[in-house]
Structures are given as structure tokens and as C-alpha cells.
Amino acid sequence: MTTESVPAGGDPRRLLSDARDLARRVRLDQRVTWLPLLVLALMTFGAIPAYRYGRVISDCHPANDGQVCTVWLQTVTFYWLAALVLAYVVIAGGYLRAARARGVDTRVLPYAVTGVALIGLGFAFAAVWTHLNPLAYPEEPSAFAQFLFRLLDPPGAIGLALLVLAWLERHVALLLFTLGYLAVVLVPINFGWGAHWGPHTWFIPQLVINGSALLLGSAGFTLAQRLRRPR
């Protein structure tokens, strides 16, 4: 601490470098990166029972030489909507609380709003697409449509919202982590598991992988934060 008066002005290079350093320190103190990753990991693991035991509504009608069915995973849809809205509320609240306890405010609200908006957009996109492009088995949506579905599916939407958080916080490590996570979500890892598990269990490995990636990320950022903070 000093009580000396500080000379006015100074070397412009030093002033700019001091300002940049202060801004960087504030950004570090605003981050609570482990929290969204942990909450979203828990929500992802929580989706497993919803898929496994949830209610599925199918509407079938005869087609040319068989029947066309529209399948709606009712419980899963409601689970993701409720779980992710709750998750973003918890994340925003926790972020604000932690940052304010350190003496600064945070930019988490645009992230939470984007997260909720993407969930709504994802379900709206799926509903409109299915209505406009009904497919008869064994037809499959185009590769581009499948990519969009995966991107706007809840696990993909989680990644897109994390990109927004990385941008808001200018957090390069989070950006790299999120790109890796999105790669896992968009290019599903499949070693043939679940091929004969039945319609209620084939998705479990992918949910476990997504949730584990988020959980590992949360642990990694917690560790990094602990190592950085002076004891």
C-alpha cells in the first residue's frame, strides 16, 4: 500500500500496458468457468433416465407399402426444456454471487439468455423441419439437416452457448475446450456400441461421453483457478 501521490500522466506505453494488465486481472476475477460446466454435465447425466424411461408418443399412418410414423420423445423434450432453463438460472445466479463476492460484476446474463434462446430455437427448428419434411422409412434427412439437428440439439446448443461465454469473457482456454466439446457432439463417437441395445438405450454412450467431457472440463478449470490464485 502506498500513501504517496501518484504523478500525473506517465509514459503512454506504460499507461496502456498497465490498463491492459488491470483489465486482464478483472477478467480473471470475473470467471467462474467450472460452474456452468459442472451444472451442464449434471443436466446431461440427468437426461439418461429421461431417455431410458420417458414417454414416447408415436403417430403412425399407412403409406405406400408400409407406414409412416412420427415419434415424439415427450419426456425428453420436457426434461431438456426444464433442466436447461433451470441450469441457466442456477449458472447466472451462481456466477453473479461469486463475482460480486470478489468485488466485481460479471457478463454472464447474455450467456444465460443465449443458452435459453438456443434451446427454444432448437426445438422450434426440429418441430418445423419434421412438419415440412416428413420422411418415410428408410429415408434419412440430408447430411446438412443432420448436422443442423445435432448442432441445435440440447448437447450442441450447450456448446454454442459456451462459445458465447468464451467470447464474452475473452477466454481462450474455454474457447478451445468448447471447440473440442462441439467436435465430440457433432461427430458422434461410435464404436458400434448400443447397436443391439434397443431404442431406449442406444444413446447412453453418447450422453455419458458428453457429460464426462463437461465434467472433466469443470475439474480442469477448477484446478487451473486454484493454481492461479494466491493462497
Next chain:
Amino acid sequence: MTDAADTPEPDEIESPHPVTGLDDVVHQRVRLGILTIAHEARRVEFGYLRTQLELTAGNLSQHLSVLETAGLVQVEKGYAGRRGRTWITLTSAGNTALADEIGRLKLLIARVETTDTQDDR
């Protein structure tokens, strides 16, 4: 006949030296630090500023008072539980003043570097 070296460059005639535009209120290490932190943090607590800038409470209060009088920051007093807390927020004038100061500092550095290069020739 005029010596070419004495003829000022057109941009020197049109734009004044960046130093002339510097605002004394903002062009000061601590006050620039306060504005930078408040801009990045959106809202910052008095104690946080004191720690980051390594100042005494009295010294920080003096600088805050200068910035508040100039309309660049807004100071709010409140309570967190039983503890009194003072929060500082940047006003829109403060935001503009900070952006102007940073812009002028960058210009000044660019100008100094250009002059140094010309002197070296």
C-alpha cells in the same frame, strides 16, 4: 525556394498532436486504472479497487471524488448483510472518456514511433 524538410506533412497540418487532446482528469495512472477496472467489471467494489491499485482508502477516495465530480463515475453506497459496501459504476461519459484516452495514447505511441524512425534515418 523552400526547403522540403521544413515543409510540414499535410496530416501534421490537419490533425493536432494527440497530446493536446489529453484530458487531465483521465490522463493519470490511478484514475485511468479506476476507469479501466470499472469498464471491464461493469460495477466494482471499493475494496477491490483499493487492492488492485494498491492505494490507501483516503487516496482512492480522492481520485474517485475527482472522477465523480467530472461525471465519469457513479458511486453507490449500500449494504451486504451488515457490512457497508461502496460500488463504483462507469457513466456513459466515463466510457467515452476512457475510449478517447486509450485512442489518444495509441496515437501518441504511434506518433512517437514514427518520429523515432525518422530521426534514425
